[in-house]
Amino acid sequence: MAEKDKAEEAIEPINRLDAKSIALQAMLPGIVSDFKVTINTAFDLVVVAVEPEEIKQICLLLRDNDETAFDYLxxxxxxxxxxYLQVVYHIYSTSLKHTLVVKTNVSPEEPSLESVTPVWKGADWYEREAHDLFGVSFNAHPSLSPLLLYEGFEGFPGRRNYEMPEYKEW
Amino acid sequence: MLGNLKGLLVTLSSMLRKPVTYQYPKEHKPIENRYMGFPVLMWDSQISEPYCTGCMVCVRYCPTQCMTAVMKDNPLHAEGVSKRRKIVDSFEINFGRCIVCGICVDVCNFDAIEMSHEHELSKYARNDNRSDLTRLLEMGRKYQEETDWKPKTNAKESEEEASS
Amino acid sequence: MVDQDINKKLDTVQMMVNMGPQHPSTHGVFRMVLAVDGERIVDVEPHIGYLHRGSEKLCEGEIYVQIVTLFDRLDYLSNLNNEMVFCRAVEKLMELEIPERAEYIRVILCELNRVASHLLFIGTFGLDVGAMTPSMYMFRDREKIQSMFEAVTGARMMHNYIRIGGIKNDVPDDFIHRMKSLIVELKKGLEEADKLLSFNEIFLARTKNIGTMSAKMAIEYGVSGPSLRASGVPIDIRKDHPYSIYDRFDFGIPIGEIGDCWDRYYVRLEEVRQSISIMEQALYQLPDGDTITPTRFLLRPPKGEVYVRGENPRGEIGVYMISDGTDKPYRVKVRPPSFCNLMTIKDLLIDTYVADAVVILGSLDIVLGEVDR
Structure with a gap:
C-alpha cells in the first residue's frame, strides 16, 4: 500500500513542457480561479487536480472559455x-492544439461522480466502461448498462484487488 | 454509366493476367528466410547433445507460459567431452499456447532455441499440441539442415542470467 | 369518405431486429439491436464486449517487453502502428534516443501497415455495398504487403518487431529493392480500386449523402482519423504534433467535404497515396547505422506518467502509462480510435434505412479487437 502512494507522489519531478503547455500553465490559474484546484505538471502535460464535486463545472468552463477551448475528449x-480511485481526463483543443490533464480523486467505496457527457458526448462509453471495470457511478449519465462485461457480472475486474478466477487448462 | 464502364475495363484487362492464387494443400507459398514458425531446440552435432542447458530463462520470460524445462548434470561434461556443465533433461512446449513472439530466442544465452519454419501443426484435441524434448530436437535438426544454421558465436555473454 | 381512408396513415408497428454478433458485415463480433419502423431505423442499441480480453489489466502483470505482444493484438490490422505507440511511450518515459535508421524503418513499416489496413477497408467496404471484385483485388495487393512483412519481421500479422529502443533486427539486404517494386505494384493496384469503385454510379448511389457526420458532431464524440478528416477537420497527429521523424516528410492531409460515407471512403483512398509518398521519401533518405539502442531486457523506467499519441490507420491512438519504477507498469490505458468512432453509430443510424446501416458501419472502419480490448 505504502509503495503505491510513492508512485503517485513521484509524478511531479520530471518536467518537459513544450511552449503551448507553458502558456497554458501560465493562463490556467486565472481561468479556474473560482474553484479549488492545484496545478502541476506530469512529464510534458499540465495537470489540474480538482475536487470531485466541481468536475462538471470545471469541464464546462474549460470547454466554453475561448482561451482554453477544450472541445475534444x-x-x-x-x-x-x-x-482512492483517480479519474483522469485527457482533453484537447482542436483549434488551439493544446492538451490538458484533469484529475479528480474519489473514494473506492461507492465512488460517484458527475457525468461529463453533457460536456463531451464522447465520454459516454468511457464512463460506462469505467462503471463496468471500476464501479465508478456517474450521476446523470443516460444509461450505465454494462458495456464490456455481461449483465450480472460480479466484482470490478479493473481494480487491483480483484481476484482473478483460477485458470484451468483444457 | 461512364464509371461502370471504367470498372468493366479494369476487370476485362485482368482476364489476361496470370493467376496469383496458390492452391494451398497441394501447392505451398514459399517461406521467407526470416519466417518465424514455432520455436524448436537446436542440436550441437559436434558434441551430439542439445545446446540447451535448461536454464529456464525462456520459461520465465515467455508471455504465455507455454514452456517447461528441467535441468540435469551433464554426463558428457564429467567425461570431459562437453563444456556444458548442465544439460536439459526435459523440455516441453505447448504449441497451442505459443504466440510465436520470438522473445524466447531473444533471451536465450546459448543459441539453444530458434524460431523454425514449422507452422503446419494441427491436432484434433485442444490440448494435444505439445512437443517434448525429442520431438523439439528432431524439428530443430530439420530446421538446421534446411537453413544451414550457425550459432551466433559469443553474441550474448550475459552469464548472470543463466546463473541467477 | 373514401378519400379520407386512403389519406389516413397506416398504423405501423415497431419491430426489433437483432443484427450480429455473427453477421458478416459487422466486421467482427459487434451486435446492434435495431428498432425499425418498416425500413426506417428508429432506435439503435449497440452492444460490444464480445471480444473483451482485458488487455489493459493483463498489461499490469507483464513486463514491458512482453506488453508489446499484447499491443499487437489490439488492432490486429495495424499491428506495427500499435507496437510503435507503446514503444514510444516507454521510450518517452525513459528518454531513450532511437537510432536514425530504426526511426526510418519504423516509419516505412508503419506506413506500409497503414496501406495494408486501408486496402482491406476498401475491399470490405466494397463488399458491404455489394461490390465483390474490389475485395478480391485488394486482398491480392494486401497479400504482397503481408509477404513483405514476412520477409522483414518474420511474421505476417503479429510481428513483435518494433522493440523498446529501436527495432528487432535490421531489414534484409534486398529490402529497398523489394520495397521499390512493391510500391510500383501498390500504385497500380490502387488505381484499379479507384477506377473500379470510386466513381461507379451504383457505388455513388449507395454512399453519397448517407450517414453524414458534421464536423461539430465528430469533434463532440471524439472521432479521429480518416472519419474525422472526412468531415472536413484537418487534424492529423503526424502533422499537428509530429512524432518520430514525420516532420521530415512532405505529405498532405486529405479532407472530405460533408462527412458522408463516400467521403470517408475517398479520404482513405487518398491517404494511401500520401502514405506511399511518405514511404518513397523515407526509402530515399534511409541512412545507415545501428537499429537499436541497447537496453536491459528487464526494463525499469523511472516513476512517472506519460501520455503518448500516434496516428493509426483508424484514428488517433493514445497510450496513458503510469510507471511506479518496477519492471511492470502500474497502469496502462489505451485510447482506442475505433472505440470512439463506433460511439457515433447511434446518432448516425437513426433515421436511415436498414440497408444503409451496413454501409455506415462499414465506412467507420472498426476493428473489434480494439473496441473491446
Whole structure:
C-alpha cells in the first residue's frame, strides 16, 4: 500500500513542457480561479487536480472559455491507487492544439461522480466502461448498462484487488 | 454509366493476367528466410547433445507460459567431452499456447532455441499440441539442415542470467 | 369518405431486429439491436464486449517487453502502428534516443501497415455495398504487403518487431529493392480500386449523402482519423504534433467535404497515396547505422506518467502509462480510435434505412479487437 502512494507522489519531478503547455500553465490559474484546484505538471502535460464535486463545472468552463477551448475528449481513464480511485481526463483543443490533464480523486467505496457527457458526448462509453471495470457511478449519465462485461457480472475486474478466477487448462 | 464502364475495363484487362492464387494443400507459398514458425531446440552435432542447458530463462520470460524445462548434470561434461556443465533433461512446449513472439530466442544465452519454419501443426484435441524434448530436437535438426544454421558465436555473454 | 381512408396513415408497428454478433458485415463480433419502423431505423442499441480480453489489466502483470505482444493484438490490422505507440511511450518515459535508421524503418513499416489496413477497408467496404471484385483485388495487393512483412519481421500479422529502443533486427539486404517494386505494384493496384469503385454510379448511389457526420458532431464524440478528416477537420497527429521523424516528410492531409460515407471512403483512398509518398521519401533518405539502442531486457523506467499519441490507420491512438519504477507498469490505458468512432453509430443510424446501416458501419472502419480490448 505504502509503495503505491510513492508512485503517485513521484509524478511531479520530471518536467518537459513544450511552449503551448507553458502558456497554458501560465493562463490556467486565472481561468479556474473560482474553484479549488492545484496545478502541476506530469512529464510534458499540465495537470489540474480538482475536487470531485466541481468536475462538471470545471469541464464546462474549460470547454466554453475561448482561451482554453477544450472541445475534444481524448481519454477518460480510472486509475486505482487502492486508497482512492483517480479519474483522469485527457482533453484537447482542436483549434488551439493544446492538451490538458484533469484529475479528480474519489473514494473506492461507492465512488460517484458527475457525468461529463453533457460536456463531451464522447465520454459516454468511457464512463460506462469505467462503471463496468471500476464501479465508478456517474450521476446523470443516460444509461450505465454494462458495456464490456455481461449483465450480472460480479466484482470490478479493473481494480487491483480483484481476484482473478483460477485458470484451468483444457 | 461512364464509371461502370471504367470498372468493366479494369476487370476485362485482368482476364489476361496470370493467376496469383496458390492452391494451398497441394501447392505451398514459399517461406521467407526470416519466417518465424514455432520455436524448436537446436542440436550441437559436434558434441551430439542439445545446446540447451535448461536454464529456464525462456520459461520465465515467455508471455504465455507455454514452456517447461528441467535441468540435469551433464554426463558428457564429467567425461570431459562437453563444456556444458548442465544439460536439459526435459523440455516441453505447448504449441497451442505459443504466440510465436520470438522473445524466447531473444533471451536465450546459448543459441539453444530458434524460431523454425514449422507452422503446419494441427491436432484434433485442444490440448494435444505439445512437443517434448525429442520431438523439439528432431524439428530443430530439420530446421538446421534446411537453413544451414550457425550459432551466433559469443553474441550474448550475459552469464548472470543463466546463473541467477 | 373514401378519400379520407386512403389519406389516413397506416398504423405501423415497431419491430426489433437483432443484427450480429455473427453477421458478416459487422466486421467482427459487434451486435446492434435495431428498432425499425418498416425500413426506417428508429432506435439503435449497440452492444460490444464480445471480444473483451482485458488487455489493459493483463498489461499490469507483464513486463514491458512482453506488453508489446499484447499491443499487437489490439488492432490486429495495424499491428506495427500499435507496437510503435507503446514503444514510444516507454521510450518517452525513459528518454531513450532511437537510432536514425530504426526511426526510418519504423516509419516505412508503419506506413506500409497503414496501406495494408486501408486496402482491406476498401475491399470490405466494397463488399458491404455489394461490390465483390474490389475485395478480391485488394486482398491480392494486401497479400504482397503481408509477404513483405514476412520477409522483414518474420511474421505476417503479429510481428513483435518494433522493440523498446529501436527495432528487432535490421531489414534484409534486398529490402529497398523489394520495397521499390512493391510500391510500383501498390500504385497500380490502387488505381484499379479507384477506377473500379470510386466513381461507379451504383457505388455513388449507395454512399453519397448517407450517414453524414458534421464536423461539430465528430469533434463532440471524439472521432479521429480518416472519419474525422472526412468531415472536413484537418487534424492529423503526424502533422499537428509530429512524432518520430514525420516532420521530415512532405505529405498532405486529405479532407472530405460533408462527412458522408463516400467521403470517408475517398479520404482513405487518398491517404494511401500520401502514405506511399511518405514511404518513397523515407526509402530515399534511409541512412545507415545501428537499429537499436541497447537496453536491459528487464526494463525499469523511472516513476512517472506519460501520455503518448500516434496516428493509426483508424484514428488517433493514445497510450496513458503510469510507471511506479518496477519492471511492470502500474497502469496502462489505451485510447482506442475505433472505440470512439463506433460511439457515433447511434446518432448516425437513426433515421436511415436498414440497408444503409451496413454501409455506415462499414465506412467507420472498426476493428473489434480494439473496441473491446
Amino acid at each position: 481524448l481519454l477518460l481513464c480510472v486509475v486505482d491507487y487502492e486508497d
